[in-house]
Amino acid sequence: MIIIDGMADRELKAYKDKSKKTPLEIANIPNLDQMAKEGLCGLLDSLGIGKRAGSDTAILSILGYDPYDVYTGRGPLEVAGTKIKFKEDDICLRCNYATVNDDFVLLDRTAGHISEGTEYLEKTLNEIDLGVEFKLKNSAGYRCVLLLRDDDLSPSVEDATTEEGKKIEEIKPLDDDRGSIKTAKVLNEFIKKSYEILKDHPVNSKRKEEGKMPANIILPRGAGVIPRLENFYEKYGLRGAVVSGIGLVKGMGHLAGMDIIDVPEATGHIDSDFMAKGKAALDALKTHDFVLLHIEGTDEVSHDKNVKEKIMVLERVDEMIGYISRHVEDTLVTILADHTTSTDLGDHTADPAPIVLWNGDFITDKVREFTEREMYRGGLHRIRGMDVIPVILDQINKSKKFGS
Amino acid sequence: MIIIDGMADRELKAYKDKSKKTPLEIANIPNLDQMAKEGLCGLLDSLGIGKRAGSDTAILSILGYDPYDVYTGRGPLEVAGTKIKFKEDDICLRCNYATVNDDFVLLDRTAGHISEGTEYLEKTLNEIDLGVEFKLKNSAGYRCVLLLRDDDLSPSVEDATTEEGKKIEEIKPLDDDRGSIKTAKVLNEFIKKSYEILKDHPVNSKRKEEGKMPANIILPRGAGVIPRLENFYEKYGLRGAVVSGIGLVKGMGHLAGMDIIDVPEATGHIDSDFMAKGKAALDALKTHDFVLLHIEGTDEVSHDKNVKEKIMVLERVDEMIGYISRHVEDTLVTILADHTTSTDLGDHTADPAPIVLWNGDFITDKVREFTEREMYRGGLHRIRGMDVIPVILDQINKSKKFGS
Structure with missing residues (x-):
């Protein structure tokens, strides 16, 4: 087929x-x-x-x-496609390496179809202090996945936008559940910190010198738990x-x-x-x-x-x-x-x-x-x-x- | 569309x-x-x-x-299409102005596609004493609607026939429910009284003079309550x-x-x-x-x-x-x-x-x-x-x- x-x-x-x-x-x-x-x-x-x-x-x-x-969402399927170890209740998201300007307006949803150097970005991103257990893993090209693990998380959260020209707004919970609110908060913090830690990363400095779009933000979406x-x-x-x-x-x-x-x-x-x-x-x-x-x-x-x-x-x-x-x-x-x-x-x-x-x-x-x-x-x-x-x-x- | x-x-x-x-x-x-x-x-x-x-x-x-x-039946949809005020439990029927002979055999299911004078017929019909609250309202042409309102009525009743050449038989209840039996009885009385009150109505005398089919009976069908x-x-x-x-x-x-x-x-x-x-x-x-x-x-x-x-x-x-x-x-x-x-x-x-x-x-x-x-x-x-x-x-x- x-x-x-x-x-x-x-x-x-x-x-x-x-x-x-x-x-x-x-x-x-x-x-x-x-x-x-x-x-x-x-x-x-x-x-x-x-x-x-x-x-x-x-x-x-x-x-x-x-x-x-x-x-249950695209995130879990993407997570299952990496060699990451997952558990039944993990919140799984798929993410883009993307490019924003200083005002958080999305310039390129694929960071210029980045194909090199993401292994260094992945390493840096996993050093973020997020308050909950998490793991970011590269998939292919500009794609990576994010896995959140904590007792009280929920997949009922919005996607980060991937529409170019739009400002990256805060992810909102989709219901009043405490877990959804917490998950949205964690994700917003992750997005913010990804920008802080990536914007001047050597990989991106090199990309900018070469006239390429920097991969200066991570945009997570498609939250869900692993389907059977x-x-x-x-x-x-x-x-x-x-x-x-x-x-x-x-x-x-x-x-x-x-x-x-x-x-x-x-x-x-x-x-x-x-x-x-x-x-x-x-x-x-x-x-x-x-x-x-x-x-x-x-x-x-x-x-x-x-x-x-x-x-x-x-x-x-x-x-x-x-x-x-x-x-x-x-x-x-x-x-x-x-x-x-x-x-x-x-x-x-x-x-x-x-x-x-x-x-x-x-x-x-x-x-x-x-x-x-x-x-x-x-x-x-x-x-x-x-x-x-x-x-x-x-x-x-x-x-x-x-x-x- | x-x-x-x-x-x-x-x-x-x-x-x-x-x-x-x-x-x-x-x-x-x-x-x-x-x-x-x-x-x-x-x-x-x-x-x-x-x-x-x-x-x-x-x-x-x-x-x-x-x-x-x-x-829930065609009646309620026809009722909703008129400017009649309806309530949730009203029994709604659509009706034809039609033509029968003295033996109640249906000659024309549309009373010769009647298009004039039905406003006078409507007024007369609403004066019938039926024992339950009701309202008849014209729709368009030979079509009108009937709304029955009482505590113990049910839409589980047969349609009046609209097959030309057939005799108008009594409407039967579709189950043994007391409400269905009562509703059938009320409708049969309405059909009978509609004939009595319409057969010599001036509008029909005029129609007969003009060689048109008289609208001398009302045939109700499609009983139901308003759908959501x-x-x-x-x-x-x-x-x-x-x-x-x-x-x-x-x-x-x-x-x-x-x-x-x-x-x-x-x-x-x-x-x-x-x-x-x-x-x-x-x-x-x-x-x-x-x-x-x-x-x-x-x-x-x-x-x-x-x-x-x-x-x-x-x-x-x-x-x-x-x-x-x-x-x-x-x-x-x-x-x-x-x-x-x-x-x-x-x-x-x-x-x-x-x-x-x-x-x-x-x-x-x-x-x-x-x-x-x-x-x-x-x-x-x-x-x-x-x-x-x-x-x-x-x-x-x-x-x-x-x-x-």
């Missing part, structure tokens, strides 16, 4: 009055097109029609875990592995008891070595029944509203997928986007996303290209996230019969 | 062996065709596949109120308005806290001034985020099994919709039928009905005409009533994200 995060899009404004095209329609993606042509295609509404999904809730549903039952996911193998009888550059997807895989394949070249951004990931996924197939290969770069550049890079990433992903298609034999390949991310809006939308099954035992349809528009006439029609694994299990003749 | 009630149809028997056409396929509707061509099309099953819906349950679901949770609907603005953040000629739709809007725009030219029948309604809807858009424009005439003529008039009404509606399409700018227009009404059968069927989104941010499909058949290949595929508002909210970028 290859999830190309936020790959789907709307008709781009720049092309709106002329050719009305989406990035998938513009990009040169011969391998994806060929697989759509040979495959069984359709539209995917991860959470259901008209429901706007995050990557976390979308991918949970695609793996068959109903997010309306199991989702049924073991993937017990659920489906499939030994599963995950290849991903981001903690979120590794975390889900880890919580579901899947093996996490670390690929050093996977960055969770467009500088990621997709081919290395593709090869790692092919390798993992030798020892696993199910491999989830997740590509994050497509979503990142869509959030950045960068059409040009989205097209470029799609073309690079297509090369990797071509390589996979030439190197699998008896493997059903499912390619899908977890959700649509509009590059014009810089955010997810609820538009249905493409899904293609390839190299399987299905009846092919008339779809000729891997685009949102062509998927309208796919033989799968319009399915939900929770439908995906059942369809796959049936294709590989592993689905259970109800009745006789 | 333009709801064209019962617009969808089946292949007409008269065309069955030749061209196999539906009224939408016969009618000359260039504006609807153009919008289908430019829009995102699909099929709508208001209550779900194979579920035959009333207009009340269908439109509730289209507005996002699950009728399986909130529906979540406020539309609180639910969606949209200031809503309703333009409709019939009490049912006004009632839903009123209960949902939407503004009711009264258009004197709107009759709820085919003599309605659609263009006046269209202009009122355009006006309402200046002060509201969401305007529901409801056209009843299409359903009326379908129940009357009048193919010729259905085609004529569709063509008149099309002109109005063309006017709207030329006068909106940044407004997403959704056009749909709440359900199919077969003109051959004279009743609703569960066949899915057309839905088109136009002037939005979607990826267009290959539909070329506004017909039931063309909608089969629409990009929306097949959605439910409860999906409509979520899809609209996402199109206008107002949907909430679940997850991140």
Whole structure:
């Protein structure tokens, strides 16, 4: 299963009055097109029609875990994706290394997509005196996680904003609970102290000299406790592995008891070595029944509203997928986007996303290209996230019969 | 949102062996065709596949109120659509002014689509001595409502028949409850007394002289208590308005806290001034985020099994919709039928009905005409009533994200 995060899009404004095209329609993606042509295609509404999904809730549903039952926030999934040790009641948050000015106005939610030196920042941040036990750990790129441990904490707190141009306001508790109030207070102190300790940090002095955005603040969000996911193998009888550059997807895989394949070249951004990931996924197939290969770069550049890079990433992903298609034999390949991310809006939308099954035992349809528009006439029609694994299990003749 | 009630149809028997056409396929509707061509099309099953819906349950679901949770009968919605004052426990019914012969056989369920003089009939009817507090109030055309108020009444009673050619039988209670027995008795007395007091009423003498059907009986049905609907603005953040000629739709809007725009030219029948309604809807858009424009005439003529008039009404509606399409700018227009009404059968069927989104941010499909058949290949595929508002909210970028 290859999830190309936020790959789907709307008709781009720049092309709106002329050719009305989406990035998938513009990009040169011969391998994806060929697989759509040979495959069984359709539209995917991860959470259901008209429901706007995050990557976390979308991918949970695609793996068959109903997010309306199991989702406790993104923080815990990100925490589970690091090698940090967590306990059941820990408050888990995901954080951004980000850039603010002296007035705490957010300039860059990714600190210029920082990719070096964060190990030193992590060390410094863990020296903060916060009054409660905590641990900050880097995930990938500008992402890190924060874990708070104390008797009376609660995850019912707001997120720090990640909207560029906005001032970083104090995080408020979401209810009157003593634990929520205390947690908000602790987080606000952590944000403030992160700025104090990072603003003149040598890593940032160097970044500024190089004309890069300094990583001078930590913005925590998605607070929650660790969710319980049924073991993937017990659920489906499939030994599963995950290849991903981001903690979120590794975390889900880890919580579901899947093996996490670390690929050093996977960055969770467009500088990621997709081919290395593709090869790692092919390798993992030798020892696993199910491999989830997740590509994050497509979503990142869509959030950045960068059409040009989205097209470029799609073309690079297509090369990797071509390589996979030439190197699998008896493997059903499912390619899908977890959700649509509009590059014009810089955010997810609820538009249905493409899904293609390839190299399987299905009846092919008339779809000729891997685009949102062509998927309208796919033989799968319009399915939900929770439908995906059942369809796959049936294709590989592993689905259970109800009745006789 | 333009709801064209019962617009969808089946292949007409008269065309069955030749061209196999539906009224939408016969009618000359260039504006609807153009919008289908430019829009995102699909099929709508208001209550779900194979579920035959009333207009009340269908439109509730289209507005996002699950009728399986909130529906208490049509009567209360019609009552809410008049300016009558109601209390929580009142038994609400909708009624027809109708025509029976001396043997109580129903000749015309609409009293010849009576449109004049009902204010005098209403006054007379309210003078009936019934033993319980009641109020009869005219709605539009042949429609009126009846409200019963007493300590021990119940809505569990049968409807009076509105099937022409049938004898008006006594309404029976639906259970052994003392309140149901009493309510049935009160209603039967009301029906009987309505005939006695109306049969020689001057308004009817005049109608008979003019060769028109007399409105000589009141037929109550759809008993229920007022349902609670979540406020539309609180639910969606949209200031809503309703333009409709019939009490049912006004009632839903009123209960949902939407503004009711009264258009004197709107009759709820085919003599309605659609263009006046269209202009009122355009006006309402200046002060509201969401305007529901409801056209009843299409359903009326379908129940009357009048193919010729259905085609004529569709063509008149099309002109109005063309006017709207030329006068909106940044407004997403959704056009749909709440359900199919077969003109051959004279009743609703569960066949899915057309839905088109136009002037939005979607990826267009290959539909070329506004017909039931063309909608089969629409990009929306097949959605439910409860999906409509979520899809609209996402199109206008107002949907909430679940997850991140």
